[in-house]
Amino acid sequence: MGTAEPAKTPGRPGADTQVVPLRHPGRPRTEMQVVPLRHPGRWVAAAVVCLLAAMAVHSLFFSNVKRDGVTESRFEWDIINHYFFSTGVLEGLGVTLALTAVAMAGGILLGVVLSIMRLSPNPIVTGSSWVYIWFFRGTPVLVQLLFWYNAAYIFPSFTLGVPFGPALAHFNLNSWLTPFVAACLGLALNEGAYMAEIIRAGIISVDEGQTEAAQSLGMSRLQALRLIVLPQAMRVVIPPTGNETISMLKTSSLASVVVAPELLFRVEQIYAANYYVIPLLMVASLQYLWVTSVLMVGQYYLERHYARGAARQLPPTPLQRLRRWLLIRPDEHRWARLAHPKTVPLAGYPHE
Numbered sequence: 001m002g003t004a005e006p007a008k009t010p011g012r013p014g015a016d017t018q019v020v021p022l023r024h025p026g027r028p029r030t031e032m033q034v035v036p037l038r039h040p041g042r043w044v045a046a047a048v049v050c051l052l053a054a055m056a057v058h059s060l061f062f063s064n065v066k067r068d069g070v071t072e073s074r075f076e077w078d079i080i081n082h083y084f085f086s087t088g089v090l091e092g093l094g095v096t097l098a099l100t101a102v103a104m105a106g107g108i109l110l111g112v113v114l115s116i117m118r119l120s121p122n123p124i125v126t127g128s129s130w131v132y133i134w135f136f137r138g139t140p141v142l143v144q145l146l147f148w149y150n151a152a153y154i155f156p157s158f159t160l161g162v163p164f165g166p167a168l169a170h171f172n173l174n175s176w177l178t179p180f181v182a183a184c185l186g187l188a189l190n191e192g193a194y195m196a197e198i199i200r201a202g203i204i205s206v207d208e209g210q211t212e213a214a215q216s217l218g219m220s221r222l223q224a225l226r227l228i229v230l231p232q233a234m235r236v237v238i239p240p241t242g243n244e245t246i247s248m249l250k251t252s253s254l255a256s257v258v259v260a261p262e263l264l265f266r267v268e269q270i271y272a273a274n275y276y277v278i279p280l281l282m283v284a285s286l287q288y289l290w291v292t293s294v295l296m297v298g299q300y301y302l303e304r305h306y307a308r309g310a311a312r313q314l315p316p317t318p319l320q321r322l323r324r325w326l327l328i329r330p331d332e333h334r335w336a337r338l339a340h341p342k343t344v345p346l347a348g349y350p351h352e
Contacts, residue, residue: 079279083270084286092266093287099183099252099262104245106188111195116225118200129196136193142254145186149258152177183255183262191248198240202233234306242299246292253288263287 063074083089117129136144152173161167206229214224256265263284271280304317316324 075282076276076279079276080282080286083276083280083283086270088266088270089263089283089287092261092263093291095180095261096249096252096263097291099180099187099255099260100245100249102184103187103191103252104248106184107191107195107244107248108241110188110192111197111199114192114196115200115203118196119203133193133196136190141186141190141251142257144190145183145254145258148177148182148186149179151182179255179258179260182258183252183260186258187248187252187255191244194244195241198244199233199237202235202237203229205236206232235303238299238302238306242295242302245299246295249291249295250288253284 060075061073061077064071065074066072114129114132117125118133120126120129155173158171158173158176159167160169160171203225210228210232211221211224214228215221219227252262253264255262256268259265267280267284271277301317
């Protein structure tokens, strides 16, 4: 029989410590001194990173340039501050958020339907779902946006009704297919193909025994999917879905090509009039950045919520980590261990 490894304790030597003999003649030789290992490479890498960060901060905020004999900030932060909360920029940001929300909602709903179709035992249903995913993942989203923007040229009108029978509703696409609607259609239909694969991966990650147990209790296939499989698949689906949402926020800038009045289009209109190209692009970048940061925080807490059934102990939130770091005992800090190295008994060492 093998012997079990002793549990690691704070006083036991680990990967970041080394044991050296004590040089004090008054202490017994049965004790050894635990000294943390030195990592000069880490300090060099940290110094290089800090130097590059200082250079970037200096270039962004403290670097000046002469234009027409006048010394001014290289990035013209006064112009950025002036236009950051301007009416046109905020209206464009609102359209961008609306595009992202509509496109992601449509993409998620379409992805659920397509993923269920893809897992259907019917080959026609499975094949049609595969063809849809193949087509919309295989063509660029910009091409799809341009197609929907010009779709009224091919189909000036659209009719709903019984196939080969009477018409129930008639739509004039020239007036109905606005740039905003065309952008929503292009982004949502493209996103549905990607979400279908993400949701399908989440569904097949759930053990088949879950479905068999649900069906043995009398549940139908759809009931088992809705009540048993999908809630467990959310743990796998949420991280890539959050990533797709952040990507959709930035991809919505392509809607400026079809004249949708989103953030980038509004910024382009402003700098076309006053020629402040770089400051206005910085305004757009900062607007995208703060919205992306909010979405990342929401994604973190959603992942933490759906990890409750899989993890025995949830990862601490940033606030909990800060509180734990502030309330930690002084002797547990690394610099305290460096100043006061511990001594541990050396098992099996002969006594003098």
